[in-house]
Amino acid sequence: xxxxxxxxxxxxxxxxxxxxxxxxxxxxxxxxxxxxxxxxxxxxxxxxxxxxxxxxxxxxxxxxxxxxxxxxxxxxxxxxxxxxxxxxxxxxxxxxxxxxxxxxxxxxxxxxxxxxxxxxxxxxxxxxxxxxxxxxxxxxxxxxxxxxxxxxxxxxxxxxxxxxxxxxxxxxxxxxxxxxxxxxxxxxxxxxxxxxxxxxxxxxxxxxxxxxxxxxxxxxxxxxxxxxxxxxxxxxxxxxxxxxxxxxxxxxxxxxxxxxxxxxxxxxxxx
Ligand code: PAF
Numbered sequence: 579x580x581x582x583x584x585x586x587x588x589x590x591x592x593x594x595x596x597x598x599x600x601x602x603x604x605x606x607x608x609x610x611x612x613x614x615x616x617x618x619x620x621x622x623x624x625x626x627x628x629x630x631x632x633x634x635x636x637x638x639x640x641x642x643x644x645x646x647x648x649x650x651x652x653x654x655x656x657x658x659x660x661x662x663x664x665x666x667x668x669x670x671x672x673x674x675x676x677x678x679x680x681x682x683x684x685x686x687x688x689x690x691x692x693x694x695x696x697x698x699x700x701x702x703x704x705x706x707x708x709x710x711x712x713x714x715x716x717x718x719x720x721x722x723x724x725x726x727x728x729x730x731x732x733x734x735x736x737x738x739x740x741x742x743x744x745x746x747x748x749x750x751x752x753x754x755x756x757x758x759x760x761x762x763x764x765x766x767x768x769x770x771x772x773x774x775x776x777x778x779x780x781x782x783x784x785x786x787x788x789x790x791x792x793x794x795x796x797x798x799x800x801x802x803x804x805x806x807x808x809x810x811x812x813x814x815x816x817x818x819x820x821x822x823x824x825x826x827x828x829x830x831x832x833x834x835x836x837x838x839x840x841x842x843x844x845x846x847x848x849x
Contacts, residue, residue, distance in 0.1 A: 579621075579658070579660050579662075579707040579708060580706075580707055580708075580709060582619075582621075582658060583619075583621070583707075583708055583709040583710070584709065586618070586619040587709065591617075591618035591619045592616070592617045592618050592619070592711045592712065593617060593618075593619045593620075593621065593708065593709060593710045593711050593712075594613035594614065594616060594617025594618075594619065594620045594621070594710060594711070594712050594713075594714070595613065595620075595621045595622075595623070595704075595705075595708045595710035595712065595713040595714070595737075596609045596610050596613050596620075596621075596622045596623075596713070596714050597622075597623045597625075597700075597701060597704050597713065597715075598622060598623060598624055599624070599625065599626045599627060599640065599755070600624040600625075600626060600641075600642060600643060600644065600647050600755075601640070601641040601642065601643050601647070601755035601758075602624075602643070602646070602647045602650050602651070602755075603753050603754075603755065604745050604753055605716055605718065605744070605745040605752075605753035605754070606622075606650075606716075607650060607654055608716075608742060608743075608745050609714040609715070609716060609742050610622060610651070610654045610655075610656060610714075611654060612714050612740065612742055613712060613713075613714045613740075614654065614655050614656075616712055616740075617711065617712055619657050619658075620655065620656050620657050620658070621656070621657065621658045621659075621660055621708050621710065622651050622656045622658070622659050622660070623659075623660040623661065623662075623704050623708065624644075624647055624659060624660075624661045625660075625661060625662055625667065625700070625704070626640050626642065627667075627696060627697070627700040628664055628668075628696075629668065629692075629695070629696030629699055629700055630692075630693050630694075630695075630696030630697045630700065631693075631696070632690045632691055632692055632693055639759075640755070641755050641756075641758055641759075647659075660704075660707065660708060662707070667700065667703060674699070675695045675699050676695065676698040676699045676702050676729065676733075677694075677695045677698070678694065678698060678725055678728060678729060678732075680819075681721070681724060681725050681728055681818060681819050682694035682695070682698075682721075682725055684721075684812065684814070684819060684821065685721045685810060685812055685814065685819065685832050685834075686721050686810075686834060686843065687721065688810065689809055689810065689834065694721075694722075694725055697722055697725070697726075698725060698726070698729050701726055701729070702729065702733070702735070705735060705737055710737055711737070711738060712737065712738040712739075712740055713726075713737050713738070713739055713740070714740045714741075714742055715739065715740070715741055715742070716741075716742055716744060716745075717741050717742060717743055717744050717845070718744040718745075718752050718753075718754065718843070718844065718845070719843070720830055720832055720845040721819060721832065723739070723741045724817070724818070724819055726739055727739045727741075728818075744844070744845075746772070749769060749772075750769060750772035750773075750776070751765070751768055751769055751771075751772060752771070752772070752842075752844045754842065754843075756840055756841070756842065757840075757842075759839070759840045760837060760838070760840055761838065763805075764805060764837045764838045764840065767803045767805050767806060767837050768806075768835075768837045768840075768842055770799050770800050770802065770803045770806050770835070770837075771800070771833060771835055771842060771844040772844065773799040774795075774796035774797070774798075774799035774800055774811070774833065775796065775831055775833075775844060775845070775846040776846075777795045777796050777798075777799055778792040778793070778795060778796045778813075778831050778846075778848060779831075779846055779847075779848060779849075781795055782825060782829075782848040782849065783849065786825075787824050787825045787826070788823070788824060788825075789813040789821075789822050789823050789824060789825065789829075790823070792813060792825075792831065792848070793811055793812075793813060793831075796811055796831060796833070797811055800833075800835055803837075805837055805838050806835050806836065806837050807835065807836040808833070808834075808835055809833075809834040809835060809836060809841065810832075810833060810834050811831070811832075811833040812831070812832055812833070813825070813829055813830070813831050813832075813848065814829065814830055814832060815827055815828070815829060815830075816828040816829055816830045816847065825848055828847070828849075829847070829848040830845050830846070830847055830848065831845060831846055831848055832844075832845035833845070
């Protein structure tokens, strides 16, 4: 992988990179299309990273759609699909972790022990292999995007990290590889996340500044759905993810909700 990128760089090409865990959908493809338009050589990685799963059943049940993923990459002009094995990534004796501070401790980090260490460790290893000029990540995993931007800055990695808007179904459901696990009824119920975010956004647009009031309104949308269980709902500063009590700077509402047996996350800016 590195030889390919070194060669591309020698030829003056700009290397673009989209790291994924496969089960590709239109959300991933919007990252691919963006990186394709901004770069000369485009790499997608497919690696279901065991280090970032806090539950074995989640790792085992993670959707794997290898052939469809390859077809999609080919159709969108991807030059290289990099798919290391777990043994290659984490050979026997592997013991190094990249671990960030407070930004990884709230939101998803508070409920998925070790998750962000797993993400930052694998992303650094992928960056080392792919040597990209630019890497694109979705805003749907907003905490992940913010954490990776911070890692790149803190460790002087010299990769341009590009956050791209969440792609949604027509009715607002954020695209996610986990959506395939929803039954038709759960699929409908999952819209409570989007309704909650919209409720808060409307209030913020209307001038409401107290985070607690916006949170109560958004929570009501989740609580109205019997099969939905709120894991967390938080309003944080858009840059460093500090929890906010008042909307006095660019902010983001982020939430994780279990719908039946599926954990969904979503977020939106509060302008
Ligand atoms: O967002 C993902 O799919 C994963 O967390 C990533 C960035 C590919 C690291 O495994």
